[in-house]
Amino acid sequence: MGEFAIEMLHITKRFAGIVANDDITLQLKKGEIHALLGENGAGKSTLMSVLFGLYQPEEGKIYKDGKEVEIRNPNDANDLGIGMVHQHFKLVECFSVLDNIILGMETTKGGLLKKDDARKKVMELSERYHLQVEPDALIEDITVGMQQRTEILKMLYRDNEILIFDEPTAVLAVQEIAELMQIMKGLAAEGKSILFISHKLNEIMEVADRCTILRKGKYVGTVDIKDTTPEKLSAMMVGRDVSFTVDKKPARPGRVVLDVNHMSVASNRHKKDAVHDVSFQVKSGEIVCVAGIDGNGQTELIYGLSGLEPLSNGTISLNGQDVTRESIRQRSILGTSHIPEDRHKHGLVLDYSLENNIVLERYFEPEFTDRFGLLKRKEIREYAQRLIEEYDVRSGQGAVSVTRSMSGGNQQKAIIAREIDKNPDFLIAVQPTRGVDVGAIEFIHKQLIAQRDAGKAVLLVSLELDEVMDVPDRILVMYEGELVGEFKPDEITVEELGLYMTGAKRREQA
Amino acid sequence: MALLLQYTLIYASVLLLVALGGCFSEHSGVINLGLEGIMVMGALGGALVMKGMADLPALLLIVAVVFGSVLFGVVYSLLLAVAAIHLKADQTLVGTAMNLLGTAAATVFVKALNMAEDASNVSSSIQYIEQKKAFSLLKIGNFELSWFMVLAVVLLVISHVVLYHTKFGLRLMACGEHPQAADSVGINVYKMRYAGVLISGMLGGIGGIVYITAGVSEWKFENGVAGFGFLALAVMIFGQWKPGLIAMAAVLFGLFRALSNVYSGFDALAALPIPSTLYNMFPYMISLLVLAVFSGNSRAPKAEGIPYDKGKR
Numbered sequence A: 001m002g003e004f005a006i007e008m009l010h011i012t013k014r015f016a017g018i019v020a021n022d023d024i025t026l027q028l029k030k031g032e033i034h035a036l037l038g039e040n041g042a043g044k045s046t047l048m049s050v051l052f053g054l055y056q057p058e059e060g061k062i063y064k065d066g067k068e069v070e071i072r073n074p075n076d077a078n079d080l081g082i083g084m085v086h087q088h089f090k091l092v093e094c095f096s097v098l099d100n101i102i103l104g105m106e107t108t109k110g111g112l113l114k115k116d117d118a119r120k121k122v123m124e125l126s127e128r129y130h131l132q133v134e135p136d137a138l139i140e141d142i143t144v145g146m147q148q149r150t151e152i153l154k155m156l157y158r159d160n161e162i163l164i165f166d167e168p169t170a171v172l173a174v175q176e177i178a179e180l181m182q183i184m185k186g187l188a189a190e191g192k193s194i195l196f197i198s199h200k201l202n203e204i205m206e207v208a209d210r211c212t213i214l215r216k217g218k219y220v221g222t223v224d225i226k227d228t229t230p231e232k233l234s235a236m237m238v239g240r241d242v243s244f245t246v247d248k249k250p251a252r253p254g255r256v257v258l259d260v261n262h263m264s265v266a267s268n269r270h271k272k273d274a275v276h277d278v279s280f281q282v283k284s285g286e287i288v289c290v291a292g293i294d295g296n297g298q299t300e301l302i303y304g305l306s307g308l309e310p311l312s313n314g315t316i317s318l319n320g321q322d323v324t325r326e327s328i329r330q331r332s333i334l335g336t337s338h339i340p341e342d343r344h345k346h347g348l349v350l351d352y353s354l355e356n357n358i359v360l361e362r363y364f365e366p367e368f369t370d371r372f373g374l375l376k377r378k379e380i381r382e383y384a385q386r387l388i389e390e391y392d393v394r395s396g397q398g399a400v401s402v403t404r405s406m407s408g409g410n411q412q413k414a415i416i417a418r419e420i421d422k423n424p425d426f427l428i429a430v431q432p433t434r435g436v437d438v439g440a441i442e443f444i445h446k447q448l449i450a451q452r453d454a455g456k457a458v459l460l461v462s463l464e465l466d467e468v469m470d471v472p473d474r475i476l477v478m479y480e481g482e483l484v485g486e487f488k489p490d491e492i493t494v495e496e497l498g499l500y501m502t503g504a505k506r507r508e509q510a
Numbered sequence B: 001m002a003l004l005l006q007y008t009l010i011y012a013s014v015l016l017l018v019a020l021g022g023c024f025s026e027h028s029g030v031i032n033l034g035l036e037g038i039m040v041m042g043a044l045g046g047a048l049v050m051k052g053m054a055d056l057p058a059l060l061l062i063v064a065v066v067f068g069s070v071l072f073g074v075v076y077s078l079l080l081a082v083a084a085i086h087l088k089a090d091q092t093l094v095g096t097a098m099n100l101l102g103t104a105a106a107t108v109f110v111k112a113l114n115m116a117e118d119a120s121n122v123s124s125s126i127q128y129i130e131q132k133k134a135f136s137l138l139k140i141g142n143f144e145l146s147w148f149m150v151l152a153v154v155l156l157v158i159s160h161v162v163l164y165h166t167k168f169g170l171r172l173m174a175c176g177e178h179p180q181a182a183d184s185v186g187i188n189v190y191k192m193r194y195a196g197v198l199i200s201g202m203l204g205g206i207g208g209i210v211y212i213t214a215g216v217s218e219w220k221f222e223n224g225v226a227g228f229g230f231l232a233l234a235v236m237i238f239g240q241w242k243p244g245l246i247a248m249a250a251v252l253f254g255l256f257r258a259l260s261n262v263y264s265g266f267d268a269l270a271a272l273p274i275p276s277t278l279y280n281m282f283p284y285m286i287s288l289l290v291l292a293v294f295s296g297n298s299r300a301p302k303a304e305g306i307p308y309d310k311g312k313r
Helices: A044-051 A075-081 A099-102 A116-128 A144-157 A176-191 A201-207 A230-238 A297-306 A330-334 A343-347 A354-356 A377-390 A407-419 A440-453 A463-470 A494-501 B002-030 B036-051 B058-086 B091-114 B130-134 B147-163 B168-176 B181-182 B189-212 B228-238 B243-265 B268-272 B275-293
Strands: A004-015 A018-029 A033-037 A059-064 A067-069 A080-085 A161-166 A193-198 A208-214 A220-226 A256-264 A275-283 A284-293 A313-318 A336-339 A426-430 A457-462 A474-479 A482-487 B125-127 B136-138 B143-146 B216-219
Touching: A004 A099, A004 A313, A018 A033, A018 A044, A018 A059, A018 A193, A018 A208, A018 A275, A033 A044, A033 A176, A033 A201, A033 A230, A033 B189, A044 A161, A044 A193, A044 A208, A075 A330, A075 B228, A080 A144, A080 A407, A099 A116, A099 A144, A116 A144, A144 A176, A144 A457, A176 A193, A176 A354, A193 A201, A201 A230, A208 A230, A220 A230, A220 A275, A230 A440, A256 A297, A256 A457, A275 A284, A275 A313, A275 A457, A275 A482, A284 A440, A284 A463, A297 A336, A297 A426, A297 A457, A297 B002, A330 A336, A336 A407, A343 A407, A354 A377, A377 A407, A407 A440, A440 A457, A440 B091, A457 A463, A474 A494, A482 A494, A482 B181, B002 B143, B002 B147, B002 B228, B036 B058, B036 B091, B036 B125, B036 B228, B058 B091, B058 B189, B125 B268, B130 B136, B130 B147, B136 B147, B143 B147, B147 B168, B147 B189, B147 B243, B168 B181, B168 B189, B181 B189, B228 B243, B228 B275, B243 B268, B243 B275
Parallel strands: A018 A220, A033 A193, A033 A208, A080 A161, A161 A193, A284 A457, A284 A474, A336 A426, A426 A457
Antiparallel strands: A004 A018, A004 A059, A059 A067, A208 A220, A256 A275, A256 A313, A474 A482, B125 B216, B136 B143
């Protein structure tokens, strides 16, 4: 018996034109948590697809417990005890937790489903690994955290020994992340081998034993976490030093650009307002950050400001003009730009080409539409190509790439290019760095600060505490739909901020 | 009154069978708009068996007729299965094409066979006066219990059990809700969708033969099935894709359809100044109304209508 649960040796996978995995080696020890780190497009997904049998590598071998194996499809992977928690959960929403766990592995008696034994096994696993779930609740009614625990139970129910977590923390709230870390440690202690795909360095530092780094399809190295630092990891990942501290000059706030008075937004889910009686201003040349735990009304606040939802009360004015009842397009023309929270839902038309997405908010301007109402394709192409170059948006076929085929980080860059190049007076950026890698985060932060220095008003909504402390000039804390505090980043600690975000403390606005 | 009950039950049986068929197809993720065409084909299969095997003893004849309808319905539904599942065609278009093709093909087919007494009189009808008597299970006064009503109830119970209490049902519904999830646990989505569509062909085919034998003893195939396939879709939506509710919806719709057959037997109704055409319109108007009111908040299988592509994330 070797010490490795899975070894992937010298894997090479080519697609038309590109080498997605070039001679990559990954060795997963039994009972360890092994992080797989790399930027978007570094080849992590391809490597995992090879392990899962979705792709066949051109070169290289896979060993399980020292024996060579061939994995031709996901069923083979399952048989070998390899399970995966996908980034986007594979759960049937109108089924119960229990049904989702047993799906594909049902036990029957006389042709009819018999769930008693399955239920017993699930409850035992749930207790043993502290994975609290309600077996009879429907997936659509439970929290994201519990959905993820259901996914983990799915793997355990199948007696999987090798567990792959694909960016599992991207969808979780802060406390749920801490819980997941504990769960992962518990699983490893019980002898499960875990592959943890992430680009959040602090999580890797906290939970992993070793880390393999990929860059642009190539193997960079494998390091012991106890011998390394986040700085070293990120340098290996992006191939250069990345600064974590954001360099910026002091803000020089000017005139008021956004003025919000007693704004309320009704909630879709319950009777209480999602946003209740909120007033604040954003001046030119400053970045204001709305901080808070996910689900405390930030989404609705932005819907109200961008025009996606009507206000139930209050007014919004932009550059002194009342825009409370203006349409989304009118607000956009008047100088609002919006980098939305959900880039697939509100940011891009995924099946459009990149260039169409880039002119999505400006196609009607005379620059892109002639007097007969026809699109000026040549100008659009040139404009898109300029932005693609300036903002380093990478894609398979340049301006004509289908947006869906692009990586998440590059989709985000395309949105940022579009929104910033519109030259707005007021820029809304909602979790602009969500799901993008360290290199891109640095780039996005620089862009936001450059906008500020160019005299724009920037409103940032963030769930990442590092971002909240580093980027803005003022912090507004939102709790249950209300603003419960306003601070300068240098007059508050992360711990104190946490107390305001959880509602333990509040102070009236200055 | 007995007649009203009888017609209500027989039309409810038709709607129930066909709506259950739609229900299986949609739970697997394929919208089956071609039920109308499948019904016509099933009716054709059943009618041909009745015509060709008229000498069989009653019970055997019933089995043979049902088998004929199932065969025609299943084979015809293969069109949808291959086009929608393998070729990833637009399911709405294929279904619509199947409806157009169904009636037309059946008419051409029957005319080519030409089963009229007088060979020079080319007809699109098939007659089955004598054979039809085999379907009667028992008679109480005016009320005639048909074997088909029993069959519909049996299939209703089986459908419920299959959908909610078997491995197959759980997997089928997973394919209609979240095919990627089903795939990731080793379920063959394509196979399950084939199964769903072919079951709808089977049930739709039986529905077709029940419909044409419901009131009359010969069928003119150029008439198709008068939109019953679409009524069944309304029943399915009103029934929230659940067999139990579908059964209740089928009875309600069946009642309105039956009224147009027998309203003249009720003095109170006959005395009303309502033209018979209005009664004929009833079930269709009700379905419009029901769909307008209920389709907004009904919950269709999430992935229905979207061809499944393994490679797409």
